[in-house]
Amino acid sequence: MPTIAPSYIYAFFALVAVSSILISSFAAYAASLRTLPEMRQLQNLLNRVAAKSCELITLTTTTNSSSEAVLKLPSTIGNKHYWIRLHNETSKAWVEGVFSSMGLGDSAPRVYIPNFVFPSGNHSSAYGPAILECYMNGSTVKLHLESWRDSV
Numbered sequence: 019m020p021t022i023a024p025s026y027i028y029a030f031f032a033l034v035a036v037s038s039i040l041i042s043s044f045a046a047y048a049a050s051l052r053t054l055p056e057m058r059q060l061q062n063l064l065n066r067v068a069a070k071s072c073e074l075i076t077l078t079t080t081t082n083s084s085s086e087a088v089l090k091l092p093s094t095i096g097n098k099h100y101w102i103r104l105h106n107e108t109s110k111a112w113v114e115g116v117f118s119s120m121g122l123g124d125s126a127p128r129v130y131i132p133n134f135v136f137p138s139g140n141h142s143s144a145y146g147p148a149i150l151e152c153y154m155n156g157s158t159v160k161l162h163l164e165s166w167r168d169s170v
Contacts, residue, residue, distance in 0.1 A: 056096045060115050061127050063091060067102060067150070068113045068129040071161055074152035075135055084153035088166070091141075091148055099144050104137030104163045111137050118142075131161075139163035 067089065074085045093099070095117070102115040112128040131137065136158055141148040145165035152161050 052096065056098065056117070057127070059095045060100055060117070061129075063095075063100075064102065064113050064115050064127060064129040066091075067148070067163070068131050070150055071104075071113065071131050071135075071137075071152070074150060075132055075159055075161065078152040078154060079159060082154060084151065086149065086151045089148040089150055091143060093143050093146070095143075099142065101140060101142055102148065102163065103140035104131075104161060106133070106135075106137050109133060111135050113137075135159045135161050137161040137163070141165045 070087055070089060074087060077083075077085045091102075099118040100115055101118060102113060104111070104113055106112070110130060111133050112130045114126045114128045116126045136155075138160070139162045141163050142165055147166045149164050149166060150161070151164075152159065154160070
């Protein structure tokens, strides 16, 4: 009789360990299923901002004037706020975005825009629509992104 009770206790602890491993793996799988569409939606928003940027750049360089567009972007993707930023290096310019829980860096999704542009500014989804401005400063084309709240 003394050997039966410890075997039940050991079996119970083994069952608890296996079930906790299964529950945590299913929770991680469910989180990854939710993350993939959110990242796809963020990439679509970046494509939209980059397309509007190229449109404004073409309009500005063709007419040698300034142009502005108000982008009505969603306030959240899923239940997460996001950031969009215009950035450049010496040979590249791009639009990048991340969710607020992540940091900007090399792993952030990017959409490249023409590299002769000097882009600047950022937009947080928590502050309403985004304003995209493009203007000539001498021979340099400047592209600026800001939140509606920053401009008012």
